Amino acid sequence: MTSLAHGTTRVVSFEGAGGPETGLVHIPRRTAPASGHPVVVFGHMTTGASPRSAPSLGTPQHPEWRRMSQGDALCDALLARGIAVLRPDYPGLGSPGEHPYLLGRRLGDSLRAMMRDRRRIDESLGDDWVAAGHSEGAVAALSASVQAEPDDDARLRGTAAFAPVTRMDLSIRWSKALPGWMPGTGVVSALIGLMLRGAATDDERMQELIAADGLSPAAQDRWGDLARLCLTELSAADSWGGIAPRRIGGASGAELFGRLYTSFRANDVAALRGFRTPVRIDAALFDEVAPAASTAGLMRGYRRAGVALTSRWWPSHHSGTMRAAYAPSEAADWIAGRFGVAER
Numbered sequence: 001m002t003s004l005a006h007g008t009t010r011v012v013s014f015e016g017a018g019g020p021e022t023g024l025v026h027i028p029r030r031t032a033p034a035s036g037h038p039v040v041v042f043g044h045m046t047t048g049a050s051p052r053s054a055p056s057l058g059t060p061q062h063p064e065w066r067r068m069s070q071g072d073a074l075c076d077a078l079l080a081r082g083i084a085v086l087r088p089d090y091p092g093l094g095s096p097g098e099h100p101y102l103l104g105r106r107l108g109d110s111l112r113a114m115m116r117d118r119r120r121i122d123e124s125l126g127d128d129w130v131a132a133g134h135s136e137g138a139v140a141a142l143s144a145s146v147q148a149e150p151d152d153d154a155r156l157r158g159t160a161a162f163a164p165v166t167r168m169d170l171s172i173r174w175s176k177a178l179p180g181w182m183p184g185t186g187v188v189s190a191l192i193g194l195m196l197r198g199a200a201t202d203d204e205r206m207q208e209l210i211a212a213d214g215l216s217p218a219a220q221d222r223w224g225d226l227a228r229l230c231l232t233e234l235s236a237a238d239s240w241g242g243i244a245p246r247r248i249g250g251a252s253g254a255e256l257f258g259r260l261y262t263s264f265r266a267n268d269v270a271a272l273r274g275f276r277t278p279v280r281i282d283a284a285l286f287d288e289v290a291p292a293a294s295t296a297g298l299m300r301g302y303r304r305a306g307v308a309l310t311s312r313w314w315p316s317h318h319s320g321t322m323r324a325a326y327a328p329s330e331a332a333d334w335i336a337g338r339f340g341v342a343e344r
Contacts, residue, residue, distance in 0.1 A: 002024065002055075002058070002068075002069050002072055002075075004026055004072060004075055004076040004079055005076055005079075005080075006028060006029060006076050006079035006080040007026045007027050007028045007029055007075075007076075007079035007084075007085075008026070008027050008029070009024060009025070009026050010024070010025055011023070011024060011056045012024070012025050012121050014088075014113060014114050014116075014117035014120070014121060015113065015116075015117055016088075016091060016095070016109065016110055016113040016114075017091075017106070017109040017110075017113055018091055018097055019095065019096060019097070020095055020096075021088060021089060021090070021091060021094070021095045021110060021113065021114070022054060022056050022088075022089045022093075022094035022095055023056055023086060023087050023088035023089050023094075023114055024055065024056050024085075024086075024087040025084070025085070025086055025087075025121050025122060026075055026078075026079055026084060026085040026086075026087070027079075027084050027122055027124060028079045028080075028081075028082045028083065028084060029079070030082050032124040032126070033082075033126075035126045035127070035128075036124055036125050036126025036127065037082065037083065037084040037124050037125055037126055038082075038083050038084070038126055038128045038129065038130075038157075038339040038341065039083070039084050039085070039086060039115065039118060039125050039126060039128065039129040039130075040075075040078055040083055040084070040085050040086070040129065040130045040131075040132050040160075040335060041085075041086045041087075041088070041111045041112075041114055041115050041129060041130075041131055041132070041141075041144070042071055042074070042075065042085055042086070042087050042132045042133055042134075042137065042141075043087075043088070043090075043107065043110075043111055043131075043132070043133030043134070043136065043137025043138070043139075043140035043141050044067075044068070044070065044071055044087060044089075044090075044133070044134065044136070044137045045067050045070050045071075045134045045135035045136055045137055045319070046067065046101070046135060046136045046191070046194065046231055047064045047067045047068055047093070047230055047231055048064065048093070048099075048194070048226075048229060048230035048231040048233075048234065049092060049093070049098070049099035049101055049194050049197055049198065049226055049227070050092075050093070050099075050226070050227055050228050050229055050230060051092075051093065051094060051095075052064075052228065052229065052230050053093050053099075053230040053231065054089040054093040054094030054095075055068040055069075055087065055089060055093075056087075056089050056094055057094060062230075063230060063232045063233055064230040064231060064232050064233075066319075067231065067232075067319070070134060070319060070322050071087070071134055071137070071322060073322060073323065073324040073328040074132070074162075074322060074327070074328040074331060074332060075087070076328075077324075077328045077329050077331075077332035078332050078335065078336075080332075081332060081333075081335075081336045081341055082341060083332075083335065083336065083339065083341065084122070084124070084125055086114045086115065086118070086121070086125075088110045088111060088113075088114045090107060090110050090140070091106065091110060098197065098198075098201045098227075099194075099197075099198060099201075100198055100201050100202070101136070101194045101195060101197065101198025101199075102136060102139060102165070102168070102195060102198050102199075102263075102264075102267060103198055103199070103201070103202060103263075103267055104139050104140065104142070104143030104267045104269060104272075105143055105147070105267075107136070107137075107139060107140035107143060107144075108131075108140050108141075108142075108143030108144030108145075108147055109144075109147075110140065111131055111133075111140050111141065111144040112144050112147060112149075112150040113150070115129055115150040115154060116150035116151050116154070127153045127154055127155050128155050128157050128339055129154060129155070129156060129157065130156070130157050130158045130159065130160060130335050130338055130339070131144045131145045131156065131158075131159045131160075132159070132160040132161070132162075132331075132335070133160075133161060133162065134162040134163060134321075134322055135162070135163050135164070135165060135289065135290070135318065136165065137162075138161035138162055138163060138164035138165070138269070139164060139165060139267070139269055141159055141160070141161055142159060142161050142164060142269045142272055142279070143267075143269065143272065144159075145159040145272075145275055145276070145277070145279070146272050146273065146274040146275055146276075156276060156277050157277055157338040157339060158277045158278045158279065158280065158334075158335065158338040159275070159277065159278075159279045159280070160279075160280045160282070160331050160334065160335055161269075161279065161280070161281045161282070162281075162282045162283075162321055162322060162327055162331070163282070163283060163284055163287055163289070163290050163295075163318050163321050163322075164269050164281065164283075164290060164295065164298065165269075165289060165290045166268055166269055166270050166290065166294050166295065166297070166298045167264075167268065167270070167294040167297070168195070168264045168268075169260075169261040169264045169265065170294065171289075171291070171294075172192060172195070172245075172257070172260070172261075172264075175188045175192070175245040175246075176245045176246045176248075176249075176257075177246070186235040186236065186237065186240070186241025186242070187231070187235040187241065188245055189235075189240045189241055189242075189243050189244065189245050189248060190231055190234035190235040190239070190240040190241055191231075192240075192245055192248055193219070193222070193223075193225075193226050193234065193240045193248070194226060194231070194234070195260060195264075196210065196215075196248075196256070196260060197223075197226045199259070199260050199263035199264075202263070203259055203263065205259060206256060206259050206260070209252050209255060209256045209259070210223065210256070212252065213250045213251040213252050214249065214250055214251075214252045214253060214255065214256035215248065215249065215250045215253070215256070216243070216247055216248060216249060216250045216253070217250070218242075218243050218247065219240075219243055219247075219248045219249075219250070220250070222239055222240055222243070225239045225240065226240075269298065270297070270298045270301050273305055275302075275307050275308075277308075277338075278308040278309070278310065278338070279302065279307050279308065279309050279310070280309070280310040280311070280312075280331060280334050280335075281295070281298070281299060281302075281309065281310075281311045281312075282311075282312050282314060282321055282326075282327040282330075282331055283295045283296075283299075283311065283312070283313055283314070283321070284313070284314055284315075284316045284317050284318055284320060284321045285313050285314065285315050285316070286315070286316065286317045287317055287318045287321075288317055288318055289318040290318060292313075299311050310334065312327065312330065312331075314326045314327060
């Protein structure tokens with residue numbers, strides 16, 4: 001479990017849309033104002049789809065610790081400004097059921113549910129909140145921001161999205177066009193497996209194809225790994241990392257991936273409309289997961305739709321954006337401003 005300098009941390013449970021969920025709560029050391037601490041609900045980046053992948057269960061010895069702790073610099077910067085942080089694990093991670101990987105509305109439900117249960121989680125938490133997240137968590141945050149408020153008292157003040165993934169259909173098509181396995185494709189194959197499993201939670205036909213011949217024999221043999229391993233383990237050569245992206249599909253692979261692309265389009269954050277409050281996007285110029293060209297297109301679309309968008313590009317890669325030297329401090333100031341809190 002993570003420990004931050006400017007607040008106290010504990011693991012909590014809350015009532016999600018589909019049943020109990022788990023997560024972390026960080027409370028600032030400073031005394032709460034009369035209205036309660038302002039709250040950021042932060043969605044974490046991809047760690048896997050198994051119970052083993054829950055960040056609230058992580059320790060520095062966990063193989064997934066780097067990704068589990070990726071948001072720590074931002075969270076500590078927020079705590080230093082008197083802002084509390086809630087970090088849900090998401091459904092299927094630390095709680096029963098399958099993880100709805102990259103299904104925006106259901107991920108957003110998790111963020112909203114934790115905010116809705118804030119009074120039971122800690123009496124010091126107020127009603128003003130910002131939805132935030134990195135990578136998969138950015139999908140969750142952006143999706144949560146266009147849904148209804150968690151309850152009648154909650155007041156969304158803004159959204160902070162770090163390296164949001166968009167147009168994954170293009171990224172997967174590109175990876176499948178590679179001639180075979182090469183360095184770096186291990187994590188890509190693992191992510192494709194997670195995407196197929198996530199999309200199938202909402203698509204019975206995909207479930208049928210996966211059970212039949214939608215996957216290659218090698219991918220079928222490793223399908224069970226998705227339910228028990230974290231992303232780092234899935235990326236290894238003895239799991240999904242040992243399968244080249246182009247060799248994941250089976251005899252009915254074209255139909256299976258066609259349905260995956262349909263899921264991507266239905267859940268793409270670029271299609272979201274109805275933002276009620278300002279949005280900030282921090283993006284990486286050298287992002288290997290959310291390419292700069294795709295993110296730039298997302299930003300243009302939001303601006304054309306009238307979204308009050310603040311954007312910032314950083315000379316880094318997908319995970320590097322969240323390093324203390326880059327987005328966290330500046331983004332924390334922006335979030336604090338949404339609450340009317342003075343910069344630290």
